[in-house]
């Protein structure tokens with residue numbers, strides 16, 4: 706499947722980014738709206754994946770702290786490399802910005818996905834939005 710990834714901002718692509726996250730996190734996973742819209746989006750760098758016809762199919766954001774969050778891919782487009790490519794794009798940007806480390810709070814079902822992208826788990830499992838999570842990090846040096 707042909708797809709492309711762009712780096713963008715909340716100002717530029719808020720409508721697409723909101724629609725993706727509403728569908729996956731709020732609709733599919735039952736994340737409460739007040740947790741999803743946490744106020745960190747305007748200052749974050751965003752990455753948007755689009756299919757060959759420029760329709761949004763996935764996204765993630767990178768915060769100034771080096772935290773990656775809100776990675777999601779539409780169910781219809783999973784297991785085709787979109788999630789991995791979004792992670793790589795964010796990692797390249799983080800490297801370019803001089804960050805030594807990136808980290809995230811992985812839903813436990815996805816820890817092996819992140820491990821295959823070079824992340825390591827640290828610490829125990831905790832609950833957030835009723836979903837079990839684990840902190841993971843990747844050194845960029």
Ligand SMILES: CC(C)(COP(=O)(O)OP(=O)(O)OC[C@H]1O[C@@H](n2cnc3c(N)ncnc32)[C@H](O)[C@@H]1OP(=O)(O)O)[C@@H](O)C(=O)NCCC(=O)NCCS
Nearest residue numbers: 776777778783784785786787788789811812814815817818
């Ligand atoms: C997790 C998610 C982002 C993965 O995106 P994706 O586009 O399907 O992943 P990719 O196709 O890039 O997969 C890359 C590799 O990870 C594997 N993988 C994908 N999802 C996986 C999962 N949930 N668990 C374990 N491995 C997984 C793939 O098989 C692939 O392996 P390969 O390189 O050996 O072929 C996607 O399933 C998703 O959006 N889930 C719902 C939202 C969510 O849970 N987000 C994560 C929050 S922490």
